[in-house]
Amino acid sequence: MNSTETRHPKDIKDVLLKSHSVSMNDFIAVARYGAKVSFSQDYCDRVNHSRHLVEKCLEENRLIYGITTGFGDNVTQVISPKDAERLQRNIVRSHAVSVGDSLEKEVVRATQLMMLISLGQGYSGVRLDVLQLIASLLNHDVMPFVPGDGSVGYLGPEAHMALVLMGEGLVLDQGELIPGKEALKKAGLEPVTLGCKEGLALTSGTTSVMAHALLALYNGIQSAKTADIAGAMSLEALKGTLKAFDPRYHSVKRHKEQAGTAENILRILDGSDITEKYKDFRLQDAHSLRCIPQMHGAAKKALKDALDTIMDEMGSTGDNPIIYPEGDDGIGLMGGNFDGSYVGIYSDAMCIAMANLAKISERRGDRLVNQHFSGLPNFLTANPGLNNGYMIPQYTAAGLLGEIKVLSHPATVDSVSTSAGQEDPVTFAYLASKKAYTISKKLEYILAIELMAAAQALDFHGTLQPSLASKAAYNLIRSRVPIVEEDRYFYPDIESIKEQIHEGDILRAVENVVGELQF
Incomplete structure (x- = not known):
């Protein structure tokens, strides 16, 4: 357990994501009290290696769900490598359909932090640049507008957050809704173009469930x-x-x-x-x-x-x-860990x-x-x-x-x-x-x-x-x-x-x- 576990979350100002999950107090420090997030070298190495394996799978056109296939019942539809980026944009745009008022700020921040923790384990193939942008949203207090109603398990809230990474969607800025691209510019940040698997990884998993x-x-x-x-x-x-x-x-x-x-x-x-x-x-x-x-x-x-x-x-x-690493290569494993x-x-x-x-x-x-x-x-x-x-x-x-x-x-x-x-x-x-x-x-x-x-x-x-x-x-x-x-x-x-x-x-x-x- 992290040594900061004995400190009150409001007294923790910086949280370093490393090779293990953070403590409860670290988590609350970021979500509720605005502590800054950074990555250890080990975290970065895991993420970069995982990304290398995903790109290898795409180059070899291996049949892997969500990388070279459609999503859900569209799993039978094969997607060519040239359409990989378009596929990832489409999953984010099409899944951003939760409705109602925005989730509370600490819930949004907690979900973003869970994305960093989960995707930083080294099995998801998301680029480090994408995760650094999520951390920058937390550290610059950029608050995506995330409608909180209508999810059966996850997907919708996460997709609204992922839109902002693409320079789309909406951000709550001093009580006003502004376009995601404008909010990134105000914070001195640049949007990313989601690559192979990234849209799927950002919307999948138990991140918003875990946040609450x-x-x-x-x-x-x-x-x-x-x-x-x-x-x-x-x-x-x-x-x-x-x-x-x-x-x-x-x-x-x-x-x-x-x-x-x-x-x-x-x-x-x-x-x-x-x-x-x-x-x-x-x-x-x-x-x-x-x-x-x-x-x-x-x-x-x-x-x-x-x-x-x-x-x-x-x-x-x-x-x-x-993408489970095996030596210099990796294998795509599919199941229900979400x-x-x-x-x-x-x-x-x-x-x-x-x-x-x-x-x-x-x-x-x-x-x-x-x-x-x-x-x-x-x-x-x-x-x-x-x-x-x-x-x-x-x-x-x-x-x-x-x-x-x-x-x-x-x-x-x-x-x-x-x-x-x-x-x-x-x-x-x-x-x-x-x-x-x-x-x-x-x-x-x-x-x-x-x-x-x-x-x-x-x-x-x-x-x-x-x-x-x-x-x-x-x-x-x-x-x-x-x-x-x-x-x-x-x-x-x-x-x-x-x-x-x-x-x-x-x-x-x-x-x-x-x-x-x-x-």
């Missing part, structure tokens, strides 16, 4: 740890007992994520006056409090399994065909895992604002009736949870045949990963609402002090969100805390006190 999945996974892992913080603060504010977190209890169930979560809660609440005073207040708490280790732990396990699978995919070549089933299935699993984190967080948030459960002023306002307090933010959390439930239906169990039956099952992995990305952001809002309520609830405990870790999170929240004494416009409050979750600020504040939380 990696961003969702990063958000999900960060939220899973933050959920422990939110759960601990809610437990503290609700006078919960720590009996359900006894390590002896968790030692008899063979799930290390469960035991790790229980340990996290104990570490976060260590030294709390509130918890100490109310340790015997109840014999047993409601599920949303005492089942934190089990429910959070199960979600973490699913996310960890997804992490292993998705990082394996990052280090893979999702192209078809590949298939996104691995990423799609685990993206569906991520959706379910994050939905479970969302549902327990929403229930804790409801308990915090409900006087019948909390023993605190109704809706956490000192003057209920005249003030609604946090009554309606709970509605927002419930609404978001309803949306997450719908989005958690697995996409990869479905299929619609395409390309005249040549592509008879399709993965819908693109939809699965896109859903996971959407859910990951909705989960952050639900956690933000819980943390907002938990901070307010702690204020009703008078002189009793929360734990140092809870106080660290509380102080960070209060730096942006003041105590609620009467009703106000709560939207900025929710957005502020959500941003603190998204940027990892709350997690870092707590880990600065207790050390790294287990995942």
Whole structure:
């Protein structure tokens, strides 16, 4: 694992693509925070050798899919070498048919980075000049306009990005759409003429699927740890007992994520006056409090399994065909490495895992604002009736949870045949990963609402002090969100805390006190 894995992505300014896949933090540094990309000599050597082999195949007019044949059901149509460049232009133009609004900037950048990682493995035959232009788009912050709807697995979004490399398509420039050729010129860049196999390689594979999945996974892992913080603060504010977190209890169930979560809660609440005073207040708490280790732990396990699978995919070549080097020559191998089933299935699993984190967080948030459960002023306002307090933010959390439930239906169990039956099952992995990305952001809002309520609830405990870790999170929240004494416009409050979750600020504040939380 790269040494930068321990650094926060926003602190990573340069990422060198070498002989292995990049770390998660490196990936997020480029996609989200604009780190610059460069290539190692080993990377360049692999790419140049692979290109040499493709050109050899073309010169000898070997029958290889997408090089000397048409695409999809047109595989039976033989293409002459003199039409190789035209074939590649045509695949990009004809496949740029996704529709709707553009994908978010970080998703577009993540897809471009995945192109560099996948095509740089040395099996795709794309020229180094083409990959350098993609890196230049990233480094010069040139943002292709990439409609995000209508893909069954990949192809469409990637083709819109490839158009810009050709000096075609559209680019988002300071909120305006401008022609790709004009955008390249403004950045001091020149378009390329795609050669043999390059159009196919740029549109094939799991790049846009992986882009969504990696961003969702990063958000999900960060939220899973933050959920422990939110759960601990809610437990503290609700006078919960720590009996359900006894390590002896968790030692008899063979799930290390469960035991790790229980340990996290104990570490976060260590030294709390509130918890100490109310340790015997109840014999047993409601599920949303005492089942934190089990429910959070199960979600973490699913996310960890997804992490292993998705990082394996990052280090893979999702192209078809590949040119496999054999000595000074190579052989064209054709199959289905573009298939996104691995990423799609685990993206569906991520959706379910994050939905479970969302549902327990929403229930804790409801308990915090409900006087019948909390023993605190109704809706956490000192003057209920005249003030609604946090009554309606709970509605927002419930609404978001309803949306997450719908989005958690697995996409990869479905299929619609395409390309005249040549592509008879399709993965819908693109939809699965896109859903996971959407859910990951909705989960952050639900956690933000819980943390907002938990901070307010702690204020009703008078002189009793929360734990140092809870106080660290509380102080960070209060730096942006003041105590609620009467009703106000709560939207900025929710957005502020959500941003603190998204940027990892709350997690870092707590880990600065207790050390790294287990995942």
